[in-house]
Amino acid sequence: MRGWLREAAGGLPRQFWFLWGGTLINRLGSFVLIYLAIYLTQDVGLSTSKAGLVIGAWGVGGGLGTLAGGVLSDRWGRRPTMLTAQFGAAALMLTLGFAHGFWQLLVCTLLLGMFAEGVRPAFQAMMIDVVPDRDRVRAFSLNYWAVNLGFAASAVLAGVAAQADYLLLFVIDAGTTLVTAVVTLVFLRETRPAVRARKARRNGPGLGTVFRDRVFVSFLALNFLIVLVVMQHQTTLPIAMAEDGLGAATFGWVIAVNGLMIVAGQLFVPKLIEGYDRSRVLALATLILGIGFGLNAFAGGSVGFYVFTVVVWTLGEMLQSPSNSALVAELSPSLLRGRYQGVSSLSWSAGGALAPVVGGFAQEHAGSTVLWLSCAVLGVIVAAGQLISGPARERRASELRVSPTLTKSPTSTETRHDEDVTPPTAPRRPAR
Template sequence: MTAVRNWFRLTVGGLPRAFWHLWVVTLINRLGSFVLIYLTIYLSVVRDLEPGTIGLLLSAQGAGAIAGTQFAGVLTDRWSRRKTLMLSNFAASVVLLALAFAEQVWAMGVMLVLLGAALNMARPAFSAMITDIIRPADRVRAFTLNYWAINLGFAGAALLAGLVAGLDFHLIFFVNAAALAATGLLVLLKVPETRPVVVAADPAAAPVRVGRVLVRDRVFLSFIGLTFLPAFLMISLETLLPLQVTGSGLTEQQYSYIIATNGVIIVAGQLFIPRLVEGRRRSRVLALSCLFWAAGVGFVGVADTVAVFMLTVLIWTIGEMLQTPANSATIADLAPPTMRGRYQAAYSLAFQVSGLVAPVLGGLGMQYLGRWWWAVAAGVGVVAAIGNLVAEPARERRLAAVYAAEARAAKETQAAQDDSATAPEPVAPADRRRDDTGELAAVR
């Protein structure tokens, strides 16, 4: 029992209250995310759309996601983290209600563009807020806990959405909209603004161009490129694994059991990851995660039973569990404090672009290469692992410099607080009154 208490304390202890408010925001948001789970089925069953039309509508949502993320990156840095997060949730809530009543394809397309933009506006703001309030040593742990909340919420949403959709498909929109409004209200009431106070720049100094800073940041750009490769594998699995499973003679219901393995493993095991990787270089953790991705994806090509497919899911899920918190913490550390929103937005592009590229290349690969496509995909994971090891020296030097600078800033802040606490109280001037002659005299 003592060991369990110690593990629990080391896993969740020592994090600020603001983080737990954000954690609850994540959990409620994901518990109510019914529409994303059932959107394809809704468009097919309720709206009776063809697969090609559905694909175009989902691509429209992806285009909106790219635009919304980049716009939110600017808002997060220049306006407010907190207000951007509230705007995202409240706007998405309204758009979902409008989407529920959209009947024409063009109207659904417009609503899905707006929905993709509104939902993804939260990403840069949310990640920047966690980075602002969590010290570097605890960031992997914090992002792990947040990722666990995401998967716990999605697991609950999958169960609840099925029950709600069985009553009336339109209810999934109403419940999802209510959850988004509730999270926006929770941010309004409980989450403080975390955006760093920017010291006024010297008017004579040249303005800082964030785009130029990003383009010249080679360590950051290499990290984004290496993030794109496992993201490509992730999207390939999301879009093509159902085809591989059904093409092997298995049913859609058996596929649901197979893919459910992913959520079960993450919910059961994600909280153990921080202790396993504590003190290890993140570049090596990321390289190891890419090898798990490669192995899991590669074995998909030879799987033909439910048990073997579940084994492949187990393997690549371990890669996912290692990668996600390490990635989030690394990008948080690489981003300058005043540019965290835009760095997070640029980081999100790795996943959003892979969402556009992977289905096309993967579909063509499966069409012309068959099962051998998965061997090619495994090679992508191996390349990503090697790339992380090659990038390790420059990345670790950059991170070491960031940690040293943050430690110096913390010491200077503490020293200033100590000086103000020990400074002698100023001597108040003697009280004075006028004497009978009208002259000022000290009151003794």
């Protein structure tokens, strides 16, 4: 056991563990998003479609926040970006708890999404800055483990708090966000090198550089489609269970299985997938995710069957997350690390914005069965896309591993120094 722990968690830098600890604290109080759909429909009294629009506003705000956070983390710094986002999110969380009416809820959720998700690119860029390439899959797995340890506990605790008073959800969530901000303020140092900071301010490449990277954007497009599936666990799944007569506390225990499985098994995943083709791992993971959500069509109000579906799609999530995060890190040129992380987070925020709207509409007008079977179809499509686009991604990752800040022009042998941060173009295949 001691040897396994050393292999799973040993040798990582001190600053990583402060990041990890902040993640755990924050996730232990992440009550609001888990129960927002139930709160809006049962306590506030919004329709399913309006609740979907409010939750979708979180995703819209998150998309804006991640883009701004990505640019600011490269230009302003990782630490100040994180502090601004964390203190702002704590204040807005309390504001949302006291908001009334559809439009107030919509605006507060939009702003909260901006600040809550704005921290993500800076956090991820800082983690990549301090963790060497060889340890990143382990580091992302450990951080994901902390996320889900907190999620598993918060899902159960939030169910109890919601039965007492829904306002407690917002108060506790704001409190843990504030504690995380204090951890950032006291223990974390800035990791953006000063030389790179001056070059970034002087040359100032924009977000368009990232969006012109076709290999990266095609990968994010696939990620966006699977996010549409995954995010149903926060929106349409609790509504479907409520329609089957299962209460908020039951949903909390069912969804906590997701976190408990990840806590129990996630640290074994890096060793399990070591040596396997990454594109095939991602394809298998997305296929399992799609099938897991598709099985909800046959739950029929059975708590045991809902637990079974959570077990299935969690297995896919456990395989997908560390490979996905490490690949995004490898595809990010060092001078544009914050921007690439911001655009990557945008795929999650955009999926988070659209998932409740599309899922809520499908659930309300076509029924839950159509919704869940559509999730299975999307899983198959994304799995095929991962297999097809995988070779180009691995070529790009290999180029950046060899020369993270020094690349060669795709049309000549001229060398571009790190002032030129345009991502390399994938080599063309020779004509047959």
